[in-house]
Amino acid sequence: MAVDKLWVIKIGGNIIDHPEGLRRFLDRFASLRGRKVLVHGGGKIATRMAADLGIEATLVAGRRITDEPMLRVVTMVYAGLTNKQVVAGLQARKCNALGLSGADGNSIKAVKRPVDKIDYGFVGDILPASVDEEAITTWMESGFVPVFSAITHDGGGQLLNTNADTIASALAVALSSRYDTSLVYCFEKRGVLQNVHDEASVIPEIKAADFEGLQAAGIVADGMVPKLYNAFDAIAKGVREVCIGHADDLHLLHERRFGTRMVR
Amino acid sequence: MAVDKLWVIKIGGNIIDHPEGLRRFLDRFASLRGRKVLVHGGGKIATRMAADLGIEATLVAGRRITDEPMLRVVTMVYAGLTNKQVVAGLQARKCNALGLSGADGNSIKAVKRPVDKIDYGFVGDILPASVDEEAITTWMESGFVPVFSAITHDGGGQLLNTNADTIASALAVALSSRYDTSLVYCFEKRGVLQNVHDEASVIPEIKAADFEGLQAAGIVADGMVPKLYNAFDAIAKGVREVCIGHADDLHLLHERRFGTRMVR
Numbered sequence: 001m002a003v004d005k006l007w008v009i010k011i012g013g014n015i016i017d018h019p020e021g022l023r024r025f026l027d028r029f030a031s032l033r034g035r036k037v038l039v040h041g042g043g044k045i046a047t048r049m050a051a052d053l054g055i056e057a058t059l060v061a062g063r064r065i066t067d068e069p070m071l072r073v074v075t076m077v078y079a080g081l082t083n084k085q086v087v088a089g090l091q092a093r094k095c096n097a098l099g100l101s102g103a104d105g106n107s108i109k110a111v112k113r114p115v116d117k118i119d120y121g122f123v124g125d126i127l128p129a130s131v132d133e134e135a136i137t138t139w140m141e142s143g144f145v146p147v148f149s150a151i152t153h154d155g156g157g158q159l160l161n162t163n164a165d166t167i168a169s170a171l172a173v174a175l176s177s178r179y180d181t182s183l184v185y186c187f188e189k190r191g192v193l194q195n196v197h198d199e200a201s202v203i204p205e206i207k208a209a210d211f212e213g214l215q216a217a218g219i220v221a222d223g224m225v226p227k228l229y230n231a232f233d234a235i236a237k238g239v240r241e242v243c244i245g246h247a248d249d250l251h252l253l254h255e256r257r258f259g260t261r262m263v264r
Numbered sequence: 265m266a267v268d269k270l271w272v273i274k275i276g277g278n279i280i281d282h283p284e285g286l287r288r289f290l291d292r293f294a295s296l297r298g299r300k301v302l303v304h305g306g307g308k309i310a311t312r313m314a315a316d317l318g319i320e321a322t323l324v325a326g327r328r329i330t331d332e333p334m335l336r337v338v339t340m341v342y343a344g345l346t347n348k349q350v351v352a353g354l355q356a357r358k359c360n361a362l363g364l365s366g367a368d369g370n371s372i373k374a375v376k377r378p379v380d381k382i383d384y385g386f387v388g389d390i391l392p393a394s395v396d397e398e399a400i401t402t403w404m405e406s407g408f409v410p411v412f413s414a415i416t417h418d419g420g421g422q423l424l425n426t427n428a429d430t431i432a433s434a435l436a437v438a439l440s441s442r443y444d445t446s447l448v449y450c451f452e453k454r455g456v457l458q459n460v461h462d463e464a465s466v467i468p469e470i471k472a473a474d475f476e477g478l479q480a481a482g483i484v485a486d487g488m489v490p491k492l493y494n495a496f497d498a499i500a501k502g503v504r505e506v507c508i509g510h511a512d513d514l515h516l517l518h519e520r521r522f523g524t525r526m527v528r
Contacts, residue, residue: 049340053316072345076313079363080344081336084415084423088367092421099343099368103352105408106360135406142402144369151348157356159348 005034006140006179007253010168011186013043015247016082025186026086028250030093035140035179037171038097038147040086041164042078049073058121066121066161074161075101078149087147098144102126102152103159105135108167110152110160124152124160126167131174165227169234176238183239184258185227186247191259192228194219202245205261208232231262269298270404270443271517274432275450277307279511280346289450290350292514294357299404299443301435302361302411304350305428306342313337322385330385330425338425339365342413351411362408366390366416367423369399372431374416374424388416388424390431395438429491433498440502447503448522449491450511455523456492458483466509469525472496495526 009029015021029038050057050073058065066074083099090097102108102124108131110124139146148171150164165185172183191202206214211228214220220228231242245252245259252258273293279285293302314321314337322329330338347363354361366372366388372395374388403410412435414428429449436447455466470478475492478484484492495506509516509523516522 049317052318053313075348076340076344078344079348080340080342084339084343084365084367087365088417088423089421091367091370091417091419096370097368099365101348101351101363103348103355103361103363105362106355135408138406142399142406144399153352153355155355157353159352 003178003180006175006181007032007034007036007184008039008168008172008175008181009036009184009186009250010039010041010164011247012041012164014188015186016040016043017045021247022086022089025247025250026089026093028247030090030095031251033254036145037136037140037175038086038090038145039150039164039168039171040078040082040147041150042074042082045082046074046077049077060118063118063120065119066123068122071122071159071161075151075159079151083147083149090145090147096144097147098139099147099149101149101159102162102167105132105139106153106155107132107135108148108152108162108170109155110162112154112158112160122158122160124154124162126152126162126170128170128173130155131170133174133178136171136175137178165230169230169239172239172242173234173237176240181239182241182243182253183231183234184243184245184250184253186250187244189246190249191245192220192224203260205263207263208235228262235262235264267442267444270439270445271296271298271300271448272303272432272436272439272445273300273448273450273514274303274305274428275511276305276428278452279450280304280307281309285511286350286353289511289514290353290357292511294354294359295515297518300409301400301404301439302350302354302409303414303428303432303435304342304346304411305414306338306346309346310338310341313341324382327382327384329383330387332386335386335423335425339415339423343415347411347413354409354411360408361411362403363411363413365413365423366426366431369396369403370417370419371396371399372412372416372426372434373419374426376418376422376424386422386424388418388426390416390426390434392434392437394419395434397438397442400435400439401442429494433494433503436503436506437498437501440504445503446505446507446517447495447498448507448509448514448517450514451508453510454513455509456484456488467524469527471527472499492526499526499528
C-alpha cells in the first residue's frame with residue numbers, strides 16, 4: 001500500500017513579520033502538493049503588543065519568562081491574530097486551512113515546565129505521546145490543512161506557550177506512523193552553508209553519520225547545532241527527512257532542490 | 265431514520281466577563297447530551313484591551329465602528345484569548361472542543377457591510393448559503409464540539425467582525441437540514457418575562473402566532489423584539505425551537521424547563 005506524502009512546514013517570526021514575505025510564503029505553501037501541516041511562531045508582534053500594553057518582558061538569567069500577562073498576549077497574538085490572518089490568507093488561495101492550538105481537539109498536550117533553577121512560567125514542554133495523530137489525520141483526510149499556532153494546553157484548563165520548532169517536530173514524528181513525512185524548517189538562509197559568508201555554498205544533503213564531522217570542522221556551529229541535533233532526532237524517530245532552507249524556495253521542495261536535506 | 269439532536273448555544277459577554285459564571289456555564293455545557301455547538305461573543309475584554317492599547321472606539325451616529333486597529337483587537341480577543349480559554353476549559357471537562365472562526369475550514373463567509381450612510385468598517389454580514397454544514401457536520405461526527413468565535417472572513421483574505429447572535433442563528437438554520445436543531449440564547453434573565461420586574465414570571469412557551477399579541481400588549485418590548493423576531497425567522501427556516509434563558513439554567517434544557525421556548 002502506498003503511503004501518502006506529508007509535509008510539516010514550520011515558519012518563524014521573520015516571515016510572519018513581513019507582509020510581502022508572508023504573502024510569497026502563503027502562495028508557495030498553498031501550491032504545495034500532497035498533505036500538509038503548517039506550524040507558525042508569532043514573531044515580534046507579541047513583543048510589540050506586550051510593549052504597547054505596558055507589559056514588561058520578564059527575564060531571568062537572560063531567559064524570557066511567560067508570566068500570566070505575557071501568556072495572555074501570546075495566546076491573543078499567536079492563536080488569534082497571526083493564526084487567523086494566516087488561515088484567511090490561505091483560504092483566499094483556495095487552501096482549506098483549519099487554525100489550531102494544541103487545546104483544539106486536544107491535539108497536543110504539554111506539561112508546565114518544572115521549576116528548577118528558573119521558573120519559566122506558563123511554558124509547556126510537549127508530551128510526545130499526547131500528540132493525537134488520529135484527530136489530525138481525521139482533519140487532513142477530510143480535506144483540511146491544519147495550521148498550528150505555538151500554544152498548547154495541559155488538559156486541566158491551562159494554556160501554555162510552547163516552542164514552535166518543537167511542535168513541528170513532535171507533529172512530524174507522530175504523523176510519520178501514517179504518512180511518508182518530511183519536516184521542513186523555513187528560516188532566513190538558503191540552507192546549511194559550507195561557508196557562512198557564501199549563500200551559494202548550500203550543502204544539499206547531510207547524513208546522520210556526517211554530523212559529527214561537520215561539527216568538528218566548525219561548519220555546523222552555534223545555533224545550527226541544536227537545529228541539526230533535533231533534525232536527526234526526528235529522523236531517528238521515523239521522519240523521512242528534515243529540510244532547512246529559505247521560505248522563498250519552498251516551491252523547490254518537489255524537485256528536491258530546497259535548502260539542505262538531513263537524511264538517515 | 266431518527267434525526268440526531270443538536271444544540272446550538274450562544275453565550276454573551278456577561279458570561280465571558282465573569283470567571284465564576286463562565287466556570288458554571290462550562291460545567292453545564294460540557295454535561296449537555298447530544299451534538300452541540302457553542303458560539304461566544306467577546307464581552308468587555310475587547311473594549312478594555314482596546315483602551316489599554318490606546319485605541320479609541322470610533323463611533324459614528326452612535327454606532328461602534330470596526331476600523332483596522334479595532335479589527336486586530338477583536339480578532340486577538342475573540343478568536344485568540346477568549347476562544348482558547350473556553351476550549352481549554354471544555355477540554356478540562358472532557359468535552360472535545362474545537363475552536364473556530366468562520367475562516368477556519370471556510371465554515372462561514374460574510375461580506376463587508378456595504379457603506380450606505382455609515383461605514384461600519386470591517387463588519388461582516390453573513391452569507392447564509394456560505395455556512396458549510398458539511399464541514400461542521402464532519403467535525404461533529406468525528407467527535408469534536410465546534411466552538412465559534414464572532415469572527416468570519418470574506419474568502420478573499422479579509423477577516424470580519426460579525427455579530428455572535430447572527431452566527432448562532434445562521435449555524436442553527438444551516439444545520440437544521442441534518443439535525444433536529446434547538447437554538448439557545450443564554451442571557452442575564454431567566455427568560456421572556458410576563459412582568460419585567462418579576463424574575464419568576466417567565467413565559468414558558470411562545471408560538472409564532474402569539475408574537476404580535478405580546479408586542480401589542482407591551483410584554484415583548486425594546487431589545488426583546490428583534491431577539492424574538494430573529495427567533496421566529498430561524499424557526500420559519502427549519503430550526504425546531506429557539507430557547508432564551510439564563511446560562512445557570514442550562515442543565516434544565518433536557519427537561520424542557522429552560523427559560524422561554526419559541527416554537528412554530
